Amino acid sequence: MERVPILKIGGVLLVSIQIDLQDQSVLALQEDLAEKISTTGAHGVVIDISAVEIVDSFIGRMFATIASISQLFDADTVVVGMRPAVAITLVELGLTLGGVRTALDLERGMKILRVLGEQRRGPSSDEDADPLRALL
Amino acid sequence: MERVPILKIGGVLLVSIQIDLQDQSVLALQEDLAEKISTTGAHGVVIDISAVEIVDSFIGRMFATIASISQLFDADTVVVGMRPAVAITLVELGLTLGGVRTALDLERGMKILRVLGEQRRGPSSDEDADPLRALL
Numbered sequence: 640m641e642r643v644p645i646l647k648i649g650g651v652l653l654v655s656i657q658i659d660l661q662d663q664s665v666l667a668l669q670e671d672l673a674e675k676i677s678t679t680g681a682h683g684v685v686i687d688i689s690a691v692e693i694v695d696s697f698i699g700r701m702f703a704t705i706a707s708i709s710q711l712f713d714a715d716t717v718v719v720g721m722r723p724a725v726a727i728t729l730v731e732l733g734l735t736l737g738g739v740r741t742a743l744d745l746e747r748g749m750k751i752l753r754v755l756g757e758q759r760r761g762p763s764s765d766e767d768a769d770p771l772r773a774l775l
Numbered sequence: 776m777e778r779v780p781i782l783k784i785g786g787v788l789l790v791s792i793q794i795d796l797q798d799q800s801v802l803a804l805q806e807d808l809a810e811k812i813s814t815t816g817a818h819g820v821v822i823d824i825s826a827v828e829i830v831d832s833f834i835g836r837m838f839a840t841i842a843s844i845s846q847l848f849d850a851d852t853v854v855v856g857m858r859p860a861v862a863i864t865l866v867e868l869g870l871t872l873g874g875v876r877t878a879l880d881l882e883r884g885m886k887i888l889r890v891l892g893e894q895r896r897g898p899s900s901d902e903d904a905d906p907l908r909a910l911l
Contacts, residue, residue, distance in 0.1 A: 648885075657777070
C-alpha cells in the first residue's frame with residue numbers, strides 16, 4: 640500500500656495527492672494526518688489535487704472527512720489545484736466536497752488559511768506564532 | 776504517462792515524488808521544471824523524496840540533471856526527506872547524487888535555499904524579494 644507523504648511548512652501541513660487513492664490508502668492518509676496535526680500543532684491543512692484527473696463521490700467524502708478531522712484539532716482545510724475538467728465533472732455529477740474550502744493554487748490556499756486562522760484566533764497573534772504571514 | 780506536479784511556495788518550487796519514475800516521466804518532469812523556473816523566476820527547487828523507497832543510479836542521475844538545469848536559471852536544488860534505508864542503499868551501492876545538496880526535511884531544505892540565495896545574491900535583498908526569510 641502506498642502512503643501519501645505529509646509535508647510541514649510553517650504551521651501548515653501539505654498533502655499532495657498523486658496516486659490513485661484506494662480505500663486503504665485513504666484510511667492511512669486520514670490516520671497519518673490526524674497523527675501529524677496532533678504532534679505538530681499545525682493550524683491548517685492544504686490538499687493539493689493538481690495531479691488528480693478523476694474524482695468520484697468517494698474522493699469527495701475523503702475531503703469532507705479530512706476537513707472534519709482537522710477541525711477537531713482546530714485546524715482548517717483547503718483543497719487547491721483542482722483541474723478544470725475535475726471541477727466540471729464534480730458539477731455535472733452533482734457532487735459536492737462537503738463544504739470544504741477550495742483555492743486556485745497552493746499560495747492562495749495558504750493565504751486563506753492565514754485569514755481563517757486570524758478570524759478564529761484573532762489578529763493579535765504575533766509574527767513568530769504565524770510565520771506564514773510574511774510569506775504571503 | 777503520469778506527471779509529477781510542481782508547486783510554488785514563495786520563490787521556491789516544490790516537487791514531491793510519489794510515483795515510480797519511468798524514463799518518460801523523468802524527462803517530462805525535467806522539462807516542466809525548466810519551464811516553471813523560467814516563468815516564475817524561482818530561486819530554489821526542493822525535491823521531496825520521503826515517499827521514495829527505492830533509488831537507483833537512474834534516479835541519482837535525475838537529481839544531478841535537475842540541479843544542473845536549475846543552476847542554468849540561477850536556482851539552487853535541495854533533495855529532502857530521504858529515508859534511512861534509501862541513504863544506506865545509496866552508500867552501499869556507491870551511488871552519489873551528483874553533488875546535490877540534501878536536507879532532513881522540507882523546512883530545513885528551504886532554510887538552506889535561503890542561505891544559498893543570500894550567499895549568491897548578497898544579504899542586502901529585502902524582505903519582499905525573499906519572502907521565505909520570515910518563514911524559517
